[in-house]
Amino acid sequence: MVDWIGKYGLSPMIYLIEVGLLGFLILRGHARRLISILLYLASLLALDGIARPYVWARYGLSSREYAYFFWVSDVALTLAAFVLVCALFRRACQHLEKRMWHDVRRLLTLVFFLVLGISYLVLSQNFKNLFSQFIIEFQQNLYFTCLVLITLLYVLMQKVEPVDDELTLLVSGMGIQFAGPAASLALLRLAPEEGIARFLATYVGPLCTLGMLLIWFYAVAQTPKSIAVHGLGRKDPELAEAVAREA
């Protein structure tokens, strides 16, 4: 029953929510404001929703081709999430001094290229030996690096005024997305033969993705937005008139 839900219930539900959230962002005019989220969702849908099922259908679930594609696309998605975290850092730094953002940007660029370089080197050296504990350890470390970055972002956000509720929810969604798989892969490394560790490693990832998507949906659809009015009276005389009337 659990296997059936995992195979035929969970994944289609995730794809549906991904499509729904993408549609919602575009149709409700959030696409420009949340372009980084939109691009990440698009890459998630393209790799996880389209490419993986295609490779599965073509080569079969237990084939080497599918396994290679699964793990390499997983690394690509984690790196895409890394870029998204950088974009969220940018948004969090909006209300801080410009100099601070410059410092953060430099640091993030350095960390990103470091992670990218190490990932490339380690993967290319072990590409023939991918189906071992190596890939589990590698992905666990990559997830954990992202989780540390997300937590740093969360700490930074606590110093920023005004509080951005939407950003907090977006970040906590990502926190759940990376904390769950990092923990389950670490458990799998510690107890590779245990059934429960294998079960958790299989299902925690998709469940956390589902949780992240639902939290993002809530963040975008429910959180009231604070609107900053710049140049009142110059750009929108009708709004200025309405505000004056209310006053």
Added chain:
Amino acid sequence: MIVASLILIISTGLFFFYFQVTCQRILRRRFERDYFLSIVNANRLEFPAVRKALEDFDAPVDYPRVRMTLKCDYLALSYLLKNAANVDQRYTREERLLMLYFRVVFFFLGLRHALKLGEKSAIINLTAILQYFANVVGKRVTTVRFGNLAASDYLLSL
């Protein structure tokens, strides 16, 4: 092994931390008015008294009684969430998430009591969740009208 153990512990801790952050953000939702009051009065719920006793008077916690009170209020409110003025007769996603959060905090309340770590913050957390549920029910009941009477007026007239 040590690195994997550390990652397991830290990631699990952060998972629960972000889960809590999400739930706390949902609980921060502001309602136009205190809808929960009419629901508390109509159903004789006790969680506001528990909260007041802890916050205003710093009263010592009568654990078995408080636990029973919160559990009964939770059962009443979860029933009302599903059945009172709810056309779909099912919980929304955030209600499900908060119900899960309530159960997790309730479990940790028992754990904190057993370890003698102090239960006050967990109890205040639980009353905040119950207040949110009561606000949601109150808002729904106020919105749905039966003839000239709002459902809350009807409940209060019983």
